[in-house]
Ligand SMILES: Nc1ncnc2c1ncn2[C@@H]1O[C@H](COP(=O)(O)OP(=O)(O)OP(=O)(O)O)[C@@H](O)[C@H]1O
């Protein structure tokens with residue numbers, strides 16, 4: 001049996017088409033979620049209205065989305081950078097935590113002026129994030145060890161270390177809440193005119209623009225893309241592939257680590273380290289980078305979108321919607337985007353009805 | 365109607381376009397039972413596309429395919445093979461870590477759901493007996509030579525009942541001996557009533573093996589004729605529409621030594637010694653051809669010279685600079701170009717654009733970059749110039765390079781490498797997979813480099829080509845240079861003996 005339509009693979013994937021398909025995918029996912037909500041006799045239109053109101057109805061909503069987006073964007077930018085080289089860093093959660101861990105160590109123990117402390121914390125957090133990916137990077141570059149597994153496993157180690165510090169050696173003894181470290185006192189100033197967003201919001205934006213430029217018009221960007229295309233060819237052309245892999249992976253880790261420090265010193269109520277410090281920012285960041293197809297402009301858009309979705313989810317939870325339903329909606333929307341992304345590579349064409357009939361006839 | 369009984373496949377009015385470019389335009393092809401039918405045409409003429417349509421990989425935009433007189437439309441390769449049409453691609457689709465027996469059963473509907481290695485091997489042996497082709501069924505594919513791997517591919521297609529076997533440039537990757545073995549197999553298959561479609565750019569080979577020849581030019585059918593009585597010259601004219609002059613001028617030159625290898629030892633990628641004390645000199649303004657059966661150290665020689673492979677001992681210098689242990693980059697900067705043997709795996713990134721591949725050797729130059737920045741405008745200009753100068757046929761410089769036809773990929777790499785070769789050009793199988801005209805062009809480009817004082821080290825397992833192009837010939841056997849011939853001493857027989865390791869052939 002043959003269908004009257006079939007999918008044909010497109011020869012070139014055009015960016016504009018791909019973007020519009022992803023956006024349509026997200027919308028389709030939202031519509032599908034709405035239908036599911038209808039089935040459970042909830043009013044999707046009202047919930048949508050509530051979500052939009054939660055986000056755009058007040059300055060607090062918009063600020064909430066921005067606060068939410070900073071750690072996700074930092075992780076996503078790092079992941080996107082390595083994806084350009086076809087390297088899958090699944091460990092940005094761990095690097096993020098290690099950045100925060102190192103920053104807490106410095107921030108709560110050193111007694112220097114706050115501005116200096118902030119700089120020191122940013123430095124040490126970047127170094128710690130990079131250090132956390134050093135072994136996977138060397139293993140990948142020099143012995144070809146798959147980085148997916150090594151980076152993933154180190155996430156668990158980082159989490160254990162954080163828990164141990166929060167419950168053990170750095171535990172805040174003065175506090176009633178005994179499950180976190182002391183809070184850092186040096187915090188980033190607020191964004192002018194905003195209540196809860198710190199100036200750290202600029203960092204991912206600047207980084208994304210910077211990398212967008214690097215890959216558009218610099219030699220290093222070209223070299224990284226060529227390594228992603230065919231590492232043998234890059235080596236043939238005299239690019240030091242191993243060293244490039246190591247540097248890019250370290251940079252990836254450093255960005256995630258810096259993200260941890262920005263969270264610690266910038267996000268409201270996150271000045272102490274505890275087991276729940278990273279709300280799976282690494283995972284969300286990975287999803288963002290993958291959905292954006294490792295394009296840096298795409299990372300900004302997708303990162304803000306997902307943050308808004310998460311923020312709305314939190315608001316809906318306070319309105320009594322179960323957390324499982326909310327996770328379900330996230331899932332459906334993400335699948336919608338992924339399907340849209342895939343559809344952009346294909347084209348629907350009509351099969352010739354007469355010849356289809358002949359085929360059936362002949363094989364009968 | 366008597367004629368159509370004899371036809372295994374009849375394709376009528378086949379058209380196919382890729383994103384607006386017509387790759388096939390109303391092409392007819394009749395394949396008789398029991399014949400070897402050659403498809404000839406320049407790079408990009410549409411041979412692979414036509415084969416892919418017959419084998420169910422692509423769908424034609426228009427036209428009909430009749431198999432045994434009944435009209436068929438294929439939605440997938442498995443439907444084509446059910447109808448009796450199977451294809452062996454130029455790039456093998458085997459799973460290297462698996463055994464031959466496993467590969468033969470992979471994806472076949474006849475493979476039972478529960479299998480054991482023993483059953484698979486037994487059933488593989490049965491297939492091989494029926495078909496009359498042997499490969500050790502317990503060997504793992506990566507351990508096999510290229511010729512054996514190809515045989516596994518052929519077996520896999522035939523085991524699924526193919527009556528029509530399409531071979532896309534099967535000899536491009538084979539040694540002369542392996543090609544002879546393949547011809548024996550092909551003759552046996554057609555004697556048993558099967559049909560073989562044979563694609564090749566080597567005209568002598570085509571005339572030798574085929575019964576009929578179909579020539580395509582620019583996606584159009586030019587002629588179908590008997591192979592008997594055809595001459596290479598005539599076929600070349602049919603393919604290109606032009607008369608070709610196939611001769612290279614030679615002079616004795618005594619330029620200065622550019623490439624100097626002294627007692628070089630090196631291992632191959634499996635760690636086995638592949639070069640045993642090679643001594644070789646190439647002078648400015650000469651082409652030194654390396655003759656030899658492939659696998660006798662030629663690949664390693666080219667890699668050692670261009671910095672892709674480390675030496676164990678010995679020294680290499682280029683234009684007086686010691687480059688032993690040098691990086692690919694530092695060697696390229698001396699003015700050394702390298703047309704690598706494996707253009708797809710090493711010479712380019714197929715998923716990257718034609719433009720990005722075009723600048724691979726030049727992006728560091730001051731023409732294309734200032735400081736750390738790439739000049740985007742100059743990059744585009746440069747890529748367009750290279751594409752035009754190398755006569756690379758591509759729809760756009762932004763298209764992924766891997767989507768160009770094989771020959772055009774080779775043209776891109778060959779032109780790019782000639783452009784940086786001021787002092788030395790290392791050319792490994794530079795015309796492999798090229799049609800007659802492109803072969804001529806690449807050969808002229810190499811001669812032009814030589815005439816400008818560049819030293820050329822040319823490796824080819826096609827002795828005809830080595831004899832045509834070289835000013836001197838060095839014969840390699842088991843990692844050693846067995847002898848070096850000046851042009852006046854060229855003697856096919858003696859060279860052939862040395863290639864087989866018989867020292868009586870050595871020049872005095
Ligand atoms: N998948 C594809 N996407 C886009 N264009 C294609 C594709 N396959 C083939 N073409 C185009 O169709 C034309 C015919 O290509 P084809 O590969 O059939 O040539 P060919 O005769 O096999 O050449 P060669 O001798 O170089 O292998 C070329 O212009 C090629 O660029």
Ligand SMILES: [Mg+2]
Pocket residue numbers: 411412413532769770
């Ligand atoms: Mg082809």
